[in-house]
Amino acid sequence: MNDGVDEAGWDVEPGDEIEPVVQAVGRLLRVCREAAGLRPGELAEVLGYGEDLIRKIERGQRIPRPEFLDKADHVLHANGHLRAFMEDMRRARYPKKVRRLKELEDRAVEMLLYSNHNIHGLLQTAEYMTALYEVRQPPLARDVIEREVAGRTGRQSVFGREPVPSLSFIQEQVTLERPIGGKTVLRRQLEHLLEISQLRNVSIQVMPTEREDHAGMHGLLEVLKFADGTAIGRSDGAFNGRPVESPRDLRILELRYGMSLVFAADGVPVLVLMDGASRVDVERVREELGVTKVGRADAQAVREATGYAIGGVPPFGHRTSTRVLADRSLLAHDVVWAAAGTPYAVFPIEPKELVSHAQATLVDVRERPADGV
Template structure:
């Protein structure tokens, strides 16, 4: 998505802040005191073992509801300890407060849909495009903030490789590419990346043509995620703000709109053809 933020080192690994490592160590100690392995603990809190491992290593910001879920698995005292540890966390640089809740859902999603009419979804952006986006951020970012947010967005893209069993679907307006944000070279690299990522077995990338009289995306961008428990959530972003939609009626309407847009966008073959044509014209 266009506003995904995380904090990483210069080498692309998540920044291991003391507070995140402390939280992870506390959770690990409580889990081991209950004589549970990560594989045994994970389903009890409805997260994957890999995700639990990253939290214990201090590589992931814990979801807001993790202490409550842990209380059911480890007992009320353990839940209170984790809740206190969570409150003491210093938020990672580059991770917007309004993005935290969706970030946790996205990490665990077994299905992720995205429709963008404003910018390329964060999971598909190249470094050049990311820099072009943040270079135009107002108010301007300090150099350290700039580099942190670039590294953060690049790290989030690991989801595409880390979750081969998750189905990713992206619908992107052709106008976004025609705009050539950052210039022709940035756009060329971006199109190359779309062709590569769209070749993954679990990734679908469709372009919505410039001219489409029958268009169901008039309400703007939208994101949808299906959790391992087969619950669906919707998500939309605005100016430094966001809304997580949990009402089944609203999410159902978003799913219907997304399904309709899939039929209105170019097919996979037509999308590849258009992208190659645009790439050749640069």
């Protein structure tokens, strides 16, 4: 018997679609081992792992690491047959839910991502991730932590792919202050955020802790948009946390994400109606109004001017006579969904009717990408 370590792989999750491939790799390993005239314990001795690990892999209960297959291929003279599965097993090491998420993120052309508890996974350093998993209760096994970190790190390939997606992050201020893993880990994490924020396709905004209320008070929010016009979204505080794909449900999430469209122009409230997929260029708003300064209105000013809380401001029917600007991008849609007085309700309306009812002025204040399109 070999008392070598049993750590050259990960357990297969029940019902995982990768299970048949893992089982096929296990059967191939056994065929190659028997062809070489070795018993499981003898192969374990040569490779430096435990015999129990070899048996688990051969039964399809353990996902072998790529380096294990590489070494086994050499020892068993498998002529590359085991190495051929290295990439499959590299993908299989990610938990099922992570593989599905990575597939969606790899397809997305735009992502809207709000985090209120800790820094978003796509922005985390490996040591910050590890620290997060290490404080989980009940405690996670070391190989589980390693697998989760590998999966989350693998998702970050989205920053290097072409064509580049548009990534918009909103982080609660407290997530940048909590010293998860210690002050040194946090400092390096914040330095990493600064580096990522320099990418031309990445926007990172901070929600101040002093903000009394906003549309993201109910937790994590994510919207992923795809090139074919479809999208998928999820929020901890909506639809029981389940993913949604219908235009109406997605519009609710988009409104929650991008609802801060009430501005103060030289102290006077102005409402800007904007396509949920676009962002307001504050400087263009200032030029359009001919004022000195334009900034986001705070929660109290929004409520006093409109009668509604941030996240639920409708395009018309306000408490006071509020000036309204409507970006021309709205007219490209057959129907748009507007907030109906609360963060939980929207209503459909044709863009021309929306502009008419809101007595809005049509303007071009949408933020343009770097190429000017």
